[in-house]
Amino acid sequence: MTSTGPTSSSASPGPSGEPTAYADRVFRSGAGVFWGCAMLAVVAWLTIDALIKGEAATIWKVLAGLLFVVPLVVAFTIRPAVYAGADRLRIRNPFRTITLPWAAVDAVRSGYSSEVLAGGAKYQMWAVPVSIRQRKKAIRNQARSAASNDPDSTRTSFGRSSASNKPTVSMSDQTVRDLQELAESRASEPSAQGTPSVRWALEIIVPGAVGLVALIVLLATV
Known part of the structure; x- marks a missing residue:
């Protein structure tokens, strides 16, 4: 799991009295990204081999399988991330992106998984796996x-x-503590008010569903 990068809105004043930019903290599983890239490399190698040696029917099946498998690999390995900004927490899970203004966060906790409680709902953080x-x-x-x-x-x-x-x-427990402290310190800010919002990752779901349907049709008819 790594923490990186700047972007986001202003927060506390700097030495000159002017507000300084609040750097987003990005949390993700380094092991997940590594294995995701490794799996994609294997899939690419198998696909190239099938395209070179396979017959027409096999090639179509491979392409359909590729359209189904690649989004799943990306969804569960490379996609998960947690973005902690000045005003909100954004959780990017395999099939959903949850945006939580800090004022809406009731608690960030870690048991057998890392999760956020907000608005009576519980959201897991796939990018912060518990070891x-x-x-x-x-x-x-x-x-x-x-x-x-x-x-x-x-x-x-x-x-x-x-x-x-x-x-x-542990790294995951420390991350959860940091996010809880950030939620408590930012919850009263006017810019951190609002309600949770959830967006489905159609860029993952649609290609995967199309690939699955195409693969089933090809296996049944070709």
């Missing part, structure tokens, strides 16, 4: 730090021990 292994490792590091009774091993804002430089909070 139980990382969480247990962080708890062990925290216990060792406390047992050592070392005054230099206090936790920093990044959830790390300054003495051992080992994480005492």
Whole structure:
């Protein structure tokens, strides 16, 4: 999971008294993007091989399968991302994009999955996967730090021990904490008011559905 990039509206004043641009924080799973690109590379290789060696009927089936498979791979690996801006939280999941003004966010929490509660609904954040292994490792590091009774091993804002430089909070849990703090600090801003909105990812759903229907027809008739 990575955090990157600028864009978005103004927030706090800078040294000169002028408002400074609030940089959007972007969270996504690095492993998901890697495996998504790897899967697409394999699909491309198989497709090229089929187009070169296959007969006409096979080629049509491969193209239909490609139209069905590629959107699914992109949806579950490369597409998921969470954008935390000055005024709102935007969650891009496989088939939906949820936009939540900070004032509408009731809580951001992490259990077996990372999720946001807003307007009586619950939205999962696919881009912030929970790793139980990382969480247990962080708890062990925290216990060792406390047992050592070392005054230099206090936790920093990044959830790390300054003495051992080992994480005492898992990456997903720290991300959830950061988003919760951001929601609490920005909720009272006039520009952060509003209601949740949900948009279906038609750019993923439509090609995938067309490819599935075409593949079924071709398999049944050719």
